[in-house]
Amino acid sequence: MNNPANFIFAACQAGAEAALRKEIPENHPELKLAFSRPGFVTFKVDPNNRLPDRYSLKSTLARTSGWSLGRAESENSAEIVASILENGAEQLAAADVIHVWERDRKVPGSGGFEPGVSVLANEVGQQVLAAMEASGKFSNKPALNRLARPDSVVFDICVVEPNQWWYGFHEANTSAGRWPGGVPMFDTDVEPISRAYFKLKEALLWSGIPVSEGDVCAELGSAPGGACQLLLEMGALVIAIDPAELEADVLKHPNLNHIRRRGHEVKKRDFRDVRWLFADISMVPNYTLDTVSAIVSHDAVNIKGMALTLKLTNWELLDSVPAWIQRVKDLGFKYVRTRQLAFNRQEICLIAAKDKFVLRAGKKRVSQPPQLQS
Numbered sequence: 001m002n003n004p005a006n007f008i009f010a011a012c013q014a015g016a017e018a019a020l021r022k023e024i025p026e027n028h029p030e031l032k033l034a035f036s037r038p039g040f041v042t043f044k045v046d047p048n049n050r051l052p053d054r055y056s057l058k059s060t061l062a063r064t065s066g067w068s069l070g071r072a073e074s075e076n077s078a079e080i081v082a083s084i085l086e087n088g089a090e091q092l093a094a095a096d097v098i099h100v101w102e103r104d105r106k107v108p109g110s111g112g113f114e115p116g117v118s119v120l121a122n123e124v125g126q127q128v129l130a131a132m133e134a135s136g137k138f139s140n141k142p143a144l145n146r147l148a149r150p151d152s153v154v155f156d157i158c159v160v161e162p163n164q165w166w167y168g169f170h171e172a173n174t175s176a177g178r179w180p181g182g183v184p185m186f187d188t189d190v191e192p193i194s195r196a197y198f199k200l201k202e203a204l205l206w207s208g209i210p211v212s213e214g215d216v217c218a219e220l221g222s223a224p225g226g227a228c229q230l231l232l233e234m235g236a237l238v239i240a241i242d243p244a245e246l247e248a249d250v251l252k253h254p255n256l257n258h259i260r261r262r263g264h265e266v267k268k269r270d271f272r273d274v275r276w277l278f279a280d281i282s283m284v285p286n287y288t289l290d291t292v293s294a295i296v297s298h299d300a301v302n303i304k305g306m307a308l309t310l311k312l313t314n315w316e317l318l319d320s321v322p323a324w325i326q327r328v329k330d331l332g333f334k335y336v337r338t339r340q341l342a343f344n345r346q347e348i349c350l351i352a353a354k355d356k357f358v359l360r361a362g363k364k365r366v367s368q369p370p371q372l373q374s
């Protein structure tokens with residue numbers, strides 16, 4: 001039996017495509033680069049290689065990926081839609097949801113740009129749905145740009161140029177695979193204290209780290225306070241560690257303690273009630289990992305899970321991802337994953353859990369803000 005298609009597509013951050021073109025063939029020798037634009041890349045599958053049914057890319061940089069059926073190009077969008085309905089008929093008929101997104105053209109957070117479904121993408125999706133209905137050939141009525149049900153078939157359309165749309169499909173078998181274009185769906189019109197608010201929100205959704213009311217959380221590198229703002233909204237008790245000043249609104253919150261020091265200067269016993277550890281330090285990844293290692297390996301500390309932002313001062317640092325993962329596993333975290341979040345800039349997120357089950361399990365509650373020694 002053949003593969004479902006001859007190509008694989010992957011969406012990524014604008015500017016990450018060169019690193020993605022290197023990463024994918026390294027992890028998947030069966031794939032060769034085919035097409036590349038900022039934010040969108042395709043790979044040709046070795047035709048002699050029958051891939052497993054539940055084939056999925058091993059990648060830190062791919063936001064979402066799937067089988068690529070090709071592109072349709074015209075100045076007349078009705079012609080593009082007709083071509084997709086003809087060549088993608090089988091997959092459209094099986095689809096539970098259609099995800100339409102525009103490739104990123106800017107780095108998230110620059111020039112006011114934040115990733116997510118655009119007005120144009122929604123219009124394209126509406127046009128495809130209307131054409132499906134008008135054709136009378138489809139008994140299904142897929143939803144548009146909704147959270148896909150686990151394991152359902154998603155029909156993907158990436159608007160690479162307004163007159164050039166690429167289309168394909170995937171099975172929604174990962175948390176990010178359920179989001180249109182691999183971007184979580186939440187309101188980015190709000191103006192948090194910092195973009196770290198969005199980064200942490202996405203990290204929690206992606207990883208399943210179940211921060212709950214009363215959980216003690218610590219963040220290394222917490223100024224000005226966007227991530228703390230989110231944790232406080234979630235009812236967590238927050239230890240914010242940063243030599244810099246926090247924004248007044250989070251600083252005065254009764255559930256926040258600010259330790260105005262660098263991470264390695266904080267007494268390790270101050271982490272004894274901490275359940276979830278976050279780090280967003282403006283230093284190289286090994287500095288963050290050194291600081292975190294000294295904390296989590298202390299006898300008095302029992303951290304269940306972490307989400308660490310690792311800054312990529314250059315893209316070559318990505319070669320160290322396997323070593324970073326191993327380092328964290330050696331600290332006793334069995335479940336470790338990396339991903340360039342949609343809301344990351346030139347950085348990645350590493351999440352770690354002592355066991356996969358802690359990502360969903362019930363929690364021990366601490367009802368009072370912890371007493372600190374530092």
Ligand SMILES: C[S@@+](CC[C@H](N)C(=O)[O-])C[C@H]1O[C@@H](n2cnc3c(N)ncnc32)[C@H](O)[C@@H]1O
Nearest residue numbers: 194196221222223224225226227262263280282
């Ligand atoms: C990207 S900002 C953090 C943004 C923050 N997470 C938020 O939610 O707004 C990086 C921070 O790392 C802090 N930093 C640098 N070195 C540090 C260290 N050794 N320990 C703790 N914080 C550090 C800086 O002062 C800076 O505020």
